[in-house]
Amino acid sequence: MPKHTSQSGSLDGHVILVVQRAWTIAHALSSSLEANGAKVLLSVNSRSALGLVDHPGLSAAVLDGDSRELCRQLNARGIPYVLFTGREQTGDECAAAPIVRKPNSPTHVVESVERLLTGLNGHRLQDVVVRGRMPDR
Secondary structure, three states: OOOOOOOOOOOOOOEEEEEOOOHHHHHHHHHHHHHOOOEEEEEOOHHHHHHHOOOOOEEEEEEOOOOHHHHHHHHHHOOOEEEEEOOOOOOHHHOOOOEEEOOOOHHHHHHHHHHHHHOOOOOOHHHOOOOOOOOOO
16 A cells, blocks of 8 residues: 555545556546545546546646646646646746656655645635746745
8 A cells, every 4th residue: 555645635625637558557636636635537648638627626737758748738827737747848938837757656646636726825826816837936
C-alpha cells in the first residue's frame, strides 16, 4: 500500500481530472488523490479528456506532457493544473504550469495539487484569479 504523507481529506469536495496514458500511473495517482478525499475523473489521453473539462465542479487537473489543447481549454476556464511528465518540452500552452518530473511518487503529485488549490498564501484558489500559472510567491 502506498505511503501517503498528505493530510487525509485535504482534497475533500474537489474534482480532479487525471490524464495519463499509462494505466499503472493513472491508477496510482487516482488512489492517492482519492485517499485524500478527491473525486477523480480518469482519461487515457488529452483528446478524450477534452470532454471532461466542462464537468461541473472540476477543481484541478494532473496532465501528462502531451496535453497542449487541454492546457488551452483549462487556461481559458481558469482551472489550475500540474504536469506529471518525463518530457523536457511541454509547449507554450502549458509552460506556466508546475511540473512534477517522472519518475516521482504520487504523494508529490498530490502535494502539488494541494498547493494549486490553496495557493501559496493559504487562500483557496477559487478566491484568486489565476490563468494557467501559480500566484506570485
